[in-house]
Amino acid sequence: MTKIELLSGNDAVVKAAITAGCKFYGGYPITPSSEIAEGMAKELPQVNGKFIQMEDEIAGIGASIGASLTGAKAMTATSGPGFSLKQEHIGYAIMGEIPLVIVNVMRGGPSTGMPTYPAQSDVMQARWGTHGDHELIVLTPCSVQEIFKLTIEAFNLSEKYRVPVILLTDEIIAHMREKVEIEARSEYKIIDRAKPTVEPENYNPFDTKHGMVPPLAPYGEGYRFHITGLTHDHTGFPTSNPDLVEKLQERLRDKILDNKKYFNWYEERMVDDADIVVVAYGATARSAMRAIKDARLNNIKAGLYRPITMWPFGYENIKKIAKTAKMILVVEMNLGQVKGEVERAVAGTKCKVKFLGKANGELITPAEIGTKIMEVMNV
Amino acid sequence: MMRAEIRLSGNGGQGIILAAKVLAEAAGIYANLNVVQSQIYGAAARGELSKADIIIDDGDIYTLEISSADILLCLSQEAYDAHHKEIKPTGIIIIDDFYVQKFDPLDKRILSFSISQMSKDLAGSEMFTNLISVGILTIVGGYFSEENALKAVEKNVPKNFLEMNIKAVNMGFEVAKKKVKQNC
Numbered sequence: 001m002t003k004i005e006l007l008s009g010n011d012a013v014v015k016a017a018i019t020a021g022c023k024f025y026g027g028y029p030i031t032p033s034s035e036i037a038e039g040m041a042k043e044l045p046q047v048n049g050k051f052i053q054m055e056d057e058i059a060g061i062g063a064s065i066g067a068s069l070t071g072a073k074a075m076t077a078t079s080g081p082g083f084s085l086k087q088e089h090i091g092y093a094i095m096g097e098i099p100l101v102i103v104n105v106m107r108g109g110p111s112t113g114m115p116t117y118p119a120q121s122d123v124m125q126a127r128w129g130t131h132g133d134h135e136l137i138v139l140t141p142c143s144v145q146e147i148f149k150l151t152i153e154a155f156n157l158s159e160k161y162r163v164p165v166i167l168l169t170d171e172i173i174a175h176m177r178e179k180v181e182i183e184a185r186s187e188y189k190i191i192d193r194a195k196p197t198v199e200p201e202n203y204n205p206f207d208t209k210h211g212m213v214p215p216l217a218p219y220g221e222g223y224r225f226h227i228t229g230l231t232h233d234h235t236g237f238p239t240s241n242p243d244l245v246e247k248l249q250e251r252l253r254d255k256i257l258d259n260k261k262y263f264n265w266y267e268e269r270m271v272d273d274a275d276i277v278v279v280a281y282g283a284t285a286r287s288a289m290r291a292i293k294d295a296r297l298n299n300i301k302a303g304l305y306r307p308i309t310m311w312p313f314g315y316e317n318i319k320k321i322a323k324t325a326k327m328i329l330v331v332e333m334n335l336g337q338v339k340g341e342v343e344r345a346v347a348g349t350k351c352k353v354k355f356l357g358k359a360n361g362e363l364i365t366p367a368e369i370g371t372k373i374m375e376v377m378n379v
Numbered sequence: 380m381m382r383a384e385i386r387l388s389g390n391g392g393q394g395i396i397l398a399a400k401v402l403a404e405a406a407g408i409y410a411n412l413n414v415v416q417s418q419i420y421g422a423a424a425r426g427e428l429s430k431a432d433i434i435i436d437d438g439d440i441y442t443l444e445i446s447s448a449d450i451l452l453c454l455s456q457e458a459y460d461a462h463h464k465e466i467k468p469t470g471i472i473i474i475d476d477f478y479v480q481k482f483d484p485l486d487k488r489i490l491s492f493s494i495s496q497m498s499k500d501l502a503g504s505e506m507f508t509n510l511i512s513v514g515i516l517t518i519v520g521g522y523f524s525e526e527n528a529l530k531a532v533e534k535n536v537p538k539n540f541l542e543m544n545i546k547a548v549n550m551g552f553e554v555a556k557k558k559v560k561q562n563c
Contacts, residue, residue, distance in 0.1 A: 004408055005408070006400070006408055006416070172443060177400070177416040177417070178440075179408065179413065283443060286440075286441045286442075289439075289441040365444065366442050
């Protein structure tokens, strides 16, 4: 039966995480993500899960990584400076191929910036915050309903591909309340990580005989294996053998990029005949939806492209739009992050890229987007 | 298409956020409209200015913020001073007559109620100011039924305070009905 509830975005993360089967939360509260920690502290004990508030954000993600290795679906949530602190361990989870969901509620930065005001300025940090070549998955919802849906998907992708998945929300959608339709748990597709079928003595945690994503044994069930942040071979022990390292690096990339078609999520509105396509995500996309409708009333053929999967980036989706649209207007609450990726995507086409960005803690309004559309279209 | 923008303002501790949540659930869950409810997030609990917004629409909601409200509730002078210009020409400003005494007497949009006094009469404290306001806003707005509002109250207040809260909301209904009649 469908239940309708009025939830904030942060509440929706909690409900969805429990639905997805999350059993561990390690974290350190920080505005504007704190309600997630608060909610998990309340909910997890009721499903035999564990909540632990650690001494800081680094320890929070560290504990979550440890819990995940015991087989528990694990999550941590943070914002701004806390996200900076977590970067080192995000790399560790990528290298160790440890499933983990990280929620980052974007607030104004850099540094402590504006704790209670929204921003969308961590898009690049979500992609490249941790050092080294790497691939990971980042999702950007634009409503409370979508936060619920994508939190479940974040767990699914993380378990399926043994990779940390980042849910990138913003202060606006995290704190506003909207109606959310929630189904019975059995109505949702829930993915659990593959477990080994071999005996413990024959188990290797990075053995790719049966595919790019090897099964992960839970610690504590008799499988003894090594996990390290160092480059490693199929046994999990360190190696710097160039051939093995190359194979590892390429597999870590390919297990994400070769499967991208399964999670290349985006929304298009009125794009087919559009002269100008607005690219926007998160709370900003809501304003953009209004703006393109208003533009159509003024006889401007406007459309919207909204990335739902932010990383890996949908270059090919944008490239397709650039073949028919004259112009793309990127709108984001920062000084230009997705803009650069859109420019890369349209390179070589005649489509022009324009930009409307703001990093002062204010939501970009439909009127501001409308005015910019008029300006760049020379109306 | 119907879009209504309601702004509740007062000082931290007056229960603005709970009132907003009740109104949002009445509209969103029980009257099956779309709703976005947000609030300023700051030091509201310490008695500073507090503000909560509710946007109600029968279609999708894209504009997430209120620029000028249809209904503005001001439970303190500071709230009135800060927000009384953020209202549509056809809007309604609801003020508490004890806390808001300096206002534009020529502004025909102002409806004055003894909200905090009514709460004192009911319970000897101002604790129910917010729920009396919910009753008033339900009638003045007319976006959802009294029944919808009462259901939302039932869902959101602690059981041992339910009876008093229901009384408070009903008091709000009654005074608002009288006032709306007078104005017609």
